[in-house]
Amino acid sequence: MTRARNLTVPNVITVARIATIPVIVWLLTTGDIGMRVVAVIIFAVAAGTDWVDGFIARRFNQVSPLGRMLDPIADKLLVGLVLTALAWDGSLSALDLVPVMAILFREFFIPGLREFLGNAQVVLPVSRLAKWKTTIQLVAIIVIFLEGILPNLRLASDVILWLAGAITVWTGIQYFAASWPHLSGEEK
Known part of the structure; x- marks a missing residue:
């Protein structure tokens, strides 16, 4: 019964999103422009499945504990590992690493904070801005990928990356502020 309940379309889509990550990273790191095109297409499809699996889960009542656990992990793995590969292959400048480090810091810190607070029976709900952040x-x-194909996108990729970094930091601050009373022992 549990296995069938976990073998839902949304969970299969989420696992498939995770499975695409090594393929995307490998294609990107070949250094071949054609492979980069394939990598960005696979990445865009994988990124789109983040919305699709959630929609299907809610629409067809296929929300499961496994899916609630796997979906944010899939998002963080996709973002974190692909950003790491983009840094490794030289797609990111030294200055680009500032928002990338902010993104990676927040993507590790907030789940750790949630886990800690979960042990204290405190739930930090996902905010609408945090969904937009992802x-x-x-x-x-995607724009950074495309910049490797169309160098004219440099300014656009920088602006969007820094915007993503700023929103990521802001949502991290919001979560930390909301959790502070529980961390400081001041909760009522």
Whole structure:
């Protein structure tokens, strides 16, 4: 019964999103422009499945504990590992690493904070801005990919990446502020 409940279309889509990550990274790191085109197409499809799996889960009542756990992990793996590969292959400048480090810091810190607070029976709900944060991060990565094909996109990729970094930091601050009473022992 549990296995069937976990083998839902949204969960399969989420696992498929995770499975695309090594393929995307490998294609990107070949250094071949044709492979980069394929990588950005796969990445864009994988990024789109973030919305699709959630829609299907809600629409057809296929929300599951496994899906609630896997979906944010899939997002963080997709963003974090692809940003790391883009840094490794030289797609990011030294200055670009500032928002990238902010993104990676927040993407590790907030789940750790949630886990800690979960042990204390405190839930930090995902904000609407945090959902937009993920979307803007995914768009930034697509534009960075495309910049490797169309260098004229340099300014656009920088602006979107820094916007993603700023929103990521802001949502991290919001979560930290909301959790502070529980961390400081001042909760009522």
